[in-house]
Structure formats: C-alpha cells, structure tokens
Amino acid sequence: MPAKNVEVNRASLGHRVGYALRHPRRVPRYLKRSARDTWLRLRWPDHVGYYRVVMRSDTRADPDAAVGSLSRERWLALGAMQFDYLHGHGLRPGHRMLEIGCGNLRAGWRFIEYLDPGHYHGIDISPDILIAAQDTLERQGLQDRLPTLTPVRDLTLRFLPTAHFDVIHAHSVFSHSPLSVIEECLAHVGRVLALDGWFDFTFDRTEGAEHQVLREDFYYRTETLVALAAKHGLAARFMDDWEELPHGQSKIRVTHATSGAAHGTSGTAER
Ligand SMILES: C[S@@+](CC[C@H](N)C(=O)[O-])C[C@H]1O[C@@H](n2cnc3c(N)ncnc32)[C@H](O)[C@@H]1O
Structure with a gap:
C-alpha cells in the first residue's frame, strides 16, 4: 500500500523542480494543463464556475479520466472501494443517500x-x-432504480x-x-442530515502548510476541517480505517454533535 505523502508542499518551487527532474515526460502535459487552467481562471474567477469548465473540458476528452481514473479497471476499483467501505460501515438498502x-x-x-429504488440522490x-x-x-441497466x-x-442544498x-x-x-466551498457545505449539510446519519468526505491531507495546485487540488490539515465542522455544530472525526486502503486521500466522518453516531453508540453508523 503506498503511504500518503502528507509532508510535501506540492506548490513549492523546490517540489515542482524536483518533480520535473524525476518525471521529465510529464512536464509538457503539466505545462499544457497549467496554461489551460490559467486561461479558464481568468475567464471564470469564481471557483465553482472555473471548476465546472475544467470538468466540461475533461469530460469531453474522457469522463472516466475527468473523475480521476486513467483506466476503466481503475474506475471500477475506485467505485468498489467506496462502496465496500460504506457497506462495511453499515450502509443498508433502506438508507437514503445523498452523493x-x-x-x-x-x-x-x-x-x-x-x-431501495428512489433512495439515491446525486x-x-x-x-x-x-x-x-x-x-x-x-450501461448498468439501472433505470428502474429511479435515482435522482x-x-x-x-452547496447550500436548499x-x-x-x-x-x-x-x-x-x-x-x-x-x-477551496475552504469557502467546504464551509458552505458544512454550514448547510446538518439541515439535510438525519439525526443518526453520517456524512463522509475525503480530502487531500497535509501535515505541513496548507496549499493548492492550479486551484484544482487543495491540501488541508485535519484539524482545520474538524474545527470548521465544529463551528457549524457538527462533530467530525478522522477515519483511521480508511488509511489502510490504497488511496491517496484521507477521510473524515461528520455527524450531528448530539447524535448516537457522534458518540459511537448508533446502531447504524458504526458497524
Ligand atoms: C474527482 S471527481 C469524483 C467524482 C465521484 N465522487 C467519484 O468518486 O467518482 C469530483 C467531482 O466533484 C464535482 N464537484 C467539484 N466541486 C463540486 C462542488 N462544489 N459541488 C458539487 N460537485 C462538485 C466535480 O464536478 C466532479 O464530478
């Protein structure tokens, strides 16, 4: 299992030069992406507008790669990892899910x-x-499951x-x-979350200075996100068992501060 590299600052010049020297073949692609992103950022200064056009461009090229999988095999594996984790933590057919x-x-x-049909909203x-x-x-023949x-x-979820x-x-x-988008979500997610429900999210973790690369990838300290959840009346905890999986990101679970799930006594959240 590859260890997460939580010390490195990917925005630093030293890291970028070192990376270019170690992976010279990736430099042209990085420069092309960097030029495209700079142009898009100038045209769409707000983050969501910018990221939407990044996704448009990436999806047109390859939808699987747009969500981060460079092959169908990896796309299937990453989906299975997410499903197996939540299933292992008590996801049941009767649950209502927002992705x-x-x-x-x-x-x-x-x-x-x-x-159950109608229980998934993406x-x-x-x-x-x-x-x-x-x-x-x-492709998967899931029309009768009535997802939304x-x-x-x-992310006001209004x-x-x-x-x-x-x-x-x-x-x-x-x-x-960026943190403003995460805060918007944390400010509103508690309203739509059932009392004993839970909200899992992954994040790119750093134990050094928080930073971003091309405004596409953002690196946060765990305590920043835990404190942000607390500011909005939610309990948040780092999921140690996710760290055992071969995935570069870390995971935090958010619950209502007063719920059984927050104290590990819920029948559903912690199985
Ligand atoms: C790396 S992809 C992951 C997609 C999916 N979660 C998966 O694991 O396959 C990130 C997705 O989040 C969407 N996204 C990014 N920022 C968002 C936001 N603020 N609100 C809703 N969706 C967002 C992107 O459009 C993209 O589809």
Whole structure:
C-alpha cells in the first residue's frame, strides 16, 4: 500500500523542480494543463464556475479520466472501494443517500444498485459529467432504480428536504475545493442530515502548510476541517480505517454533535 505523502508542499518551487527532474515526460502535459487552467481562471474567477469548465473540458476528452481514473479497471476499483467501505460501515438498502459531486457514478452506480429504488440522490456542479452519469445508468441497466441526478450551482442544498438523508458521501470533492466551498457545505449539510446519519468526505491531507495546485487540488490539515465542522455544530472525526486502503486521500466522518453516531453508540453508523 503506498503511504500518503502528507509532508510535501506540492506548490513549492523546490517540489515542482524536483518533480520535473524525476518525471521529465510529464512536464509538457503539466505545462499544457497549467496554461489551460490559467486561461479558464481568468475567464471564470469564481471557483465553482472555473471548476465546472475544467470538468466540461475533461469530460469531453474522457469522463472516466475527468473523475480521476486513467483506466476503466481503475474506475471500477475506485467505485468498489467506496462502496465496500460504506457497506462495511453499515450502509443498508433502506438508507437514503445523498452523493455530493457524484461525477459519472463511479461509485454511484453501485449505491443505486444496492439501495431501495428512489433512495439515491446525486448532485454535481458539472452538467457534462451528469450526462456521462446517465450513460453509466444506461450501461448498468439501472433505470428502474429511479435515482435522482441534479446539477447544482452551490452547496447550500436548499432544495433538499430537512433531516432526510441517512448517509451523505463526497469522495474526491473537497480535494478540489477551496475552504469557502467546504464551509458552505458544512454550514448547510446538518439541515439535510438525519439525526443518526453520517456524512463522509475525503480530502487531500497535509501535515505541513496548507496549499493548492492550479486551484484544482487543495491540501488541508485535519484539524482545520474538524474545527470548521465544529463551528457549524457538527462533530467530525478522522477515519483511521480508511488509511489502510490504497488511496491517496484521507477521510473524515461528520455527524450531528448530539447524535448516537457522534458518540459511537448508533446502531447504524458504526458497524
Ligand atoms: C474527482 S471527481 C469524483 C467524482 C465521484 N465522487 C467519484 O468518486 O467518482 C469530483 C467531482 O466533484 C464535482 N464537484 C467539484 N466541486 C463540486 C462542488 N462544489 N459541488 C458539487 N460537485 C462538485 C466535480 O464536478 C466532479 O464530478
């Protein structure tokens, strides 16, 4: 299992020069991406608008690569990892699930297949990746499971019902989000989360200075995100067992501070 590299600052000149020397063949691709991202940032100064056009461009080239998988085999494996983890933590068919940043349903199709019909709701800022998600639904023959897929402009979740979702899941979304976007989510997610529900998200963890690369990848300290959740009345804890899996990001679980799940006494959250 590759160890997570939580010390390195990927934005530093030293790291970038060292990386270029170690991987010279990747330099042209990095420069091309960097030029494209600079141009897009100038045209779409707000983060969500910018990231939406990054996703449009990436999805047109390859939807699987747009969500971070360079082969179909990896796409399937990453989806299975997410599903198996939540299943091992007590996901049940009767649960109602919200997936934030569902992409082209890399994990979503597995949740849709497993949950009772109508119990899965995926949201994403990218209409293009949601159209690719429809392709996934068709390919997997899941039309009768009646999932809902909704494009969103922000993470206020204002159109969703109160205390409705038992499980909320965001994989590899906050790793692409500035703190203001994460805070917007944490400020509103408690309203839609059922009392004994839980919200898992992954993030790119650093134990050094927080930093970002091309405004595409953001690195946070665990305590920053735990404190942000507390500011909005939520309990958050680092998921040690996720660290054992071969994945570069870390995971935090958020619950209502007063719920059984927060104290590890819930029947559903901690199995
Ligand atoms: C790396 S992909 C991961 C997709 C999916 N979670 C998976 O594991 O396959 C990140 C997804 O999050 C979406 N996204 C990024 N920022 C978002 C935001 N603020 N709100 C909702 N979706 C967002 C992107 O459009 C993209 O589909």
